Amino acid sequence: MTAAAEQLAYTPSAVSQQIRKLEAELGLQVLARHAKGVDLTDAGRAVVEHVAGIERRLAALHEQLEDIRGARAGTLRLGTFPTFGASLLPFAITGFASRHPGVSLSVRSARLSGLLELLHTREIDMAVLWDYEWSRLDEAGLSVRELLADPTRLVVSAAHRLAGQDSVGVGELARERWITRADHHPVAEVLLRTCQAAGYEPVVSFEAHDYQEAQAMVAAGLGVALVPQLALSGVREDVRVLGLGGEAPSRRIMLAHSADRAPSPVGTAMTKILRQVAREGGRDIGTAAAP
Template sequence: MLPTHSLYEVFLRVAADRSLTSAATALGYTQSAVSRQVQSLEAELGVALFDRLPRGVRLTEAGRVLLPHAEAVRDRLAAARAELDALRTLDGGLLRVGAFPTADAALVPRTLAAFRTLHPRVSVARTEGSSGKHLRLLAAGDLDVAVVSDTAGRNLAGCTLHHLLDEPMYVALPEGHLLAGRRELRLADLADEEWVAGSTRPEDTLMRPAAESGFRPRTAYVVQDWIAKQGFVAAGLGVTLLPALAADSVRADITLVTIHPDDVPHRAIYAATPRGLGQSPATAAFLAQLRETATELTANGPRGR
């Protein structure tokens, strides 16, 4: 590969060596190539920078004025190259990540922990909120990668989806519940149960597929916060639907039983990236780690099931 140096770096080398020939040797150019680059800089600035002597060259007054400015340009270029190298080698840079709440229970923090171990110098900025919010941020260029679900009906024009896993659903039962020993349940088995839900409308919750099929849970309590939902279930006030990604954060006095996928289908989880844009090395590395973590979570199941 041919050496590449800015015109200012060539100028500084010639000024230091006081010789076009010596500068050419130091830079890995021919003497004529160095001469042409000096002439190009002189033409660009409209002044002569060197007096050509029988033996070597000497800075003109204009060359002496340019000298500290050229040194500043050289230093800034060196700093820029170092930062660009850091981005390329994952020795620096910024990664902007967003995720919906239950992805932040295990999938995202485990991925971040592994990513930080491998690339400790990459800074990570994180946002939380709904999948819709993060898809909008991604399309606007304000995120590098987002972990999302519930993409039906969303505007995905500015995003590319990378499938991570299909997330099963569980029903959370109070300890000692008659159905707690079952390995799998149908919603018909829970027809007489009272439910703790985030809304009185099943269509606005994880129960939407079941509601569309005609199942209408008896909602006893509307509770938005997931920690509070667990408290209600543990106290025997009802049962609730739980996505698998949140299963590892469930308190010990709650039992999880799989819901048959014909009743509540598995939910697709994706990593989304901006469409049509090149991925940074940090984004590509984080995506790879997300896939690895998703595979581990799928294999192990909640609480090592």
């Protein structure tokens, strides 16, 4: 009892009071008191066994919480859209996995409306989103941080009259036939607004269902196309990519999470990596063919 009191920085009397309080709560004696001191009773030995187990579990919990605090453990559910998923996101995933191998990372890909729904239902923790200047994302309940601007490029066939140029003005394209995206895709509105700002209406010759199909139709000479730079991570050998001198709108790429939910340590770690990838890798996508 004296040794226990010294270890706990209590008086022997205080330790004795705590023991008696425990015995009163249990309805059993935990110590057998006699002239030569005290011994543990069966009940006392059972208490000691369980306390030792509790101490081990508390130590394990403390270690696990430290791993979560240090982004060495935990889970992260990330949302993305196809062109970001096919271009920059793989760099972020490999970088995150190498720095945080103990974290369970899952990724969901969807269009903008789907990503917003996943955020609001908390099926994902954060998502990479996009918008244009005429339809700024103003979603209640979300905290949004810009990652990069994704400029619009012009894709022409390798045999096109403009194929040897680095850039072109939108006004020079008034007589071109255009390939755009089907199903009211946002890039169709980019095309319409860009051409109307230059004083003409675009003549659409084909509506593609993805950017690779659009490139194939461009390569076949069916028309030219406006494409976000992030969609040019895989450029065909029989097409060329030209700059537009800022005459076509860029889209804003953002990272969003619920405003009422502070990012977890692993979420903060992924945010840092995504910002780094956007800063260092964004200018490399499609630049082999465009200035």
